[in-house]
Amino acid sequence: MSHSLQKLHTFGFQASAAQVLHCKNNVELLQSLDKSTKSKQLILGGGSNIIFGGHADLTIIKNEIKDIQILDQDAHHIYIRVGAGVIWADVIQHALQHNYGGIENLTLIPGTMGAAPIQNIGAYGIELRDVFHSLAAVDRRTGVTKEFSKKECRFDYRESIFKQEAKNKYVITDVTLRLTKRDHQIKADYGAIKKTLEQNSITNPTIQDISNAVAQIRMSKLPDPSIIGNAGSFFKNPIISKNKYTALLEKYPNMPSYPISDSQVKVPAGWLIDQAGWKGKAIGGAAVHDKQALVLINKNNADISDLIQLYQSIQLDIQSRYDISLEREVTIYKNGVELIDD
Numbered sequence: 001m002s003h004s005l006q007k008l009h010t011f012g013f014q015a016s017a018a019q020v021l022h023c024k025n026n027v028e029l030l031q032s033l034d035k036s037t038k039s040k041q042l043i044l045g046g047g048s049n050i051i052f053g054g055h056a057d058l059t060i061i062k063n064e065i066k067d068i069q070i071l072d073q074d075a076h077h078i079y080i081r082v083g084a085g086v087i088w089a090d091v092i093q094h095a096l097q098h099n100y101g102g103i104e105n106l107t108l109i110p111g112t113m114g115a116a117p118i119q120n121i122g123a124y125g126i127e128l129r130d131v132f133h134s135l136a137a138v139d140r141r142t143g144v145t146k147e148f149s150k151k152e153c154r155f156d157y158r159e160s161i162f163k164q165e166a167k168n169k170y171v172i173t174d175v176t177l178r179l180t181k182r183d184h185q186i187k188a189d190y191g192a193i194k195k196t197l198e199q200n201s202i203t204n205p206t207i208q209d210i211s212n213a214v215a216q217i218r219m220s221k222l223p224d225p226s227i228i229g230n231a232g233s234f235f236k237n238p239i240i241s242k243n244k245y246t247a248l249l250e251k252y253p254n255m256p257s258y259p260i261s262d263s264q265v266k267v268p269a270g271w272l273i274d275q276a277g278w279k280g281k282a283i284g285g286a287a288v289h290d291k292q293a294l295v296l297i298n299k300n301n302a303d304i305s306d307l308i309q310l311y312q313s314i315q316l317d318i319q320s321r322y323d324i325s326l327e328r329e330v331t332i333y334k335n336g337v338e339l340i341d342d
């Protein structure tokens, strides 16, 4: 049996899997789980951070648990429990409609609630961990549900325990967020947001204004996956030592950076790729987006080999120019096997 995955991942390669199961609640999920050690199952949300190529001898479990409930509240905060299959855009919409603050900077990130903690989604100065309270996840081997606190998730920059030792061990079923009901902490210090608010003559922004500004910025520079296949930022922004950065500045005086700690800085990967001349370049049908060099696109019926050749060529070039290694943010499955870079 073969089920097409082309519409189940935003890069849009022709790909297939042995089976696709749609689980709408915990009972269906538990019935679908193969608890054996030889399990060939993969959990999928919106497919916006994963790329498939070829045929996968795997059962894809689409987590479609959808529910938003109020768990608790006090004078300032509301705790909402969100099913893993709720589309992130609907979580944003729900929050804005009820005037709950804290996630407006994360407007227009594709995907589902359940995948958001996996890489601690972030944009425009906010990360999921800033509003995260806890999550529930089913152990894929035992079927037992475990509650994870924020500390136990070990969030970091685009990282969590679910990308490390707990990788592929749990299915996240719901996530509890702690949002503000009043006195929202507006985060408008990110350059592009500031500029957009100024252009729109907004001096005292509401959470809705921030969401609108973020949507406006994103639509102006990011390709819409329903039109051009892509998986967002292909690489993470590298974090390097301040000493190395100071040495690089001698050769590249315009290289931007953002402080991470007393001894480390973050360098925008898009800038490195752009400066190295990759913007708009293509290998076969895969290309570097011409407005944002960090986004690789399915420009012209690419296949997975084009994409692999393109991203590995970029990695090699950036390594040799700047002595910086670019780590992929996106997960790739080729013929059912996860690709691991050296």
Ligand code: FAD
Binding pocket: 010, 042, 043, 044, 045, 046, 047, 048, 049, 050, 063, 084, 108, 109, 110, 111, 112, 113, 114, 115, 116, 118, 119, 120, 121, 122, 123, 170, 171, 172, 173, 222, 223, 224, 225, 230, 231, 232, 233, 331
């Ligand atoms: P999927 O791609 O379906 O899955 C991602 C990983 O999580 C896979 O390993 C999968 O096995 C696992 N997984 C999914 N659901 C579950 C679950 N319930 N339990 C256990 N494991 C699960 N990311 C950002 O951080 N910031 C951005 O600003 C951003 N912008 C983007 C813009 C575009 C145009 C695109 C295409 C992507 C962008 N992304 C961004 C990346 C992506 O949207 C996020 O990582 C998102 O959280 C992925 O959600 P998903 O449901 O599509 O996950």
Ligand code: NAP
Binding pocket: 122, 123, 124, 125, 189, 190, 191, 192, 221, 222, 231, 232, 233, 234, 237, 258, 266, 268, 269, 270, 292, 294, 329
């Ligand atoms: P940008 O504004 O062109 O800036 C380039 C990079 O510099 C960003 O990735 C960001 O790092 C960093 N940066 C810029 N201003 C910063 C500040 N004031 N403080 C700290 N870091 C700053 O970025 P962009 O590509 O248009 O993306 C805008 C935001 O959306 C970013 O936060 C980005 O992460 C997010 N985004 C993510 C994806 C994805 O798939 N992961 C896709 C599109 C957009 P950070 O990335 O660490 O914030």
